[in-house]
Every structure is written in structure tokens, then in C-alpha cells.
Amino acid sequence: MAATFERVVVAGDEITLDLLVWRRFKRRKDGVVDRILAANPELATGGPYLAVGTVVLIPIDAPTPGALRVEAVRLWN
Numbered sequence: 001m002a003a004t005f006e007r008v009v010v011a012g013d014e015i016t017l018d019l020l021v022w023r024r025f026k027r028r029k030d031g032v033v034d035r036i037l038a039a040n041p042e043l044a045t046g047g048p049y050l051a052v053g054t055v056v057l058i059p060i061d062a063p064t065p066g067a068l069r070v071e072a073v074r075l076w077n
């Protein structure tokens with residue numbers, strides 16, 4: 001699975017990697033924190049909070065065909 005990377009700069013205090021993922025994707029995504037740590041191994045040594053100004057590369061997967069399909073919901077006949 002090919003991924004591009006989005007560059008995010010930490011701009012606040014007491015930001016954890018999990019919170020950064022939540023703010024970026026607006027939901028919990030399994031395996032993303034592990035992939036971020038693989039792309040940014042230096043993040044694993046600094047403690048739970050990311051320092052202000054830290055650059056984090058977040059992998060963004062290309063959408064698969066058909067993944068963006070939305071089913072219509074009919075409320076009335």
C-alpha cells in the first residue's frame with residue numbers, strides 16, 4: 001500500500017501522538033500510531049508529550065477505488 005506523508009508541526013503544549021492522530025483523522029485508526037513511529041523513530045524516545053515545534057510525518061494512504069462510495073438513505077417513501 002503506497003502512502004504519501006503529510007508534514008505536521010506540533011504547535012501546542014501537552015500534545016501526544018494519539019491526540020495528533022485524533023485531530024488529523026477525527027477518529028481512531030488502528031495501526032496509524034505504529035506507522036507514524038516507524039516513519040519518525042525519534043518520537044519514541046522523547047516521552048509521552050511532543051515538544052512544540054516537533055515535525056511529524058503522518059502517512060496518508062491513497063483512497064482505494066470504491067472506498068468513497070456513499071449509500072443514500074431514504075427517510076420517506
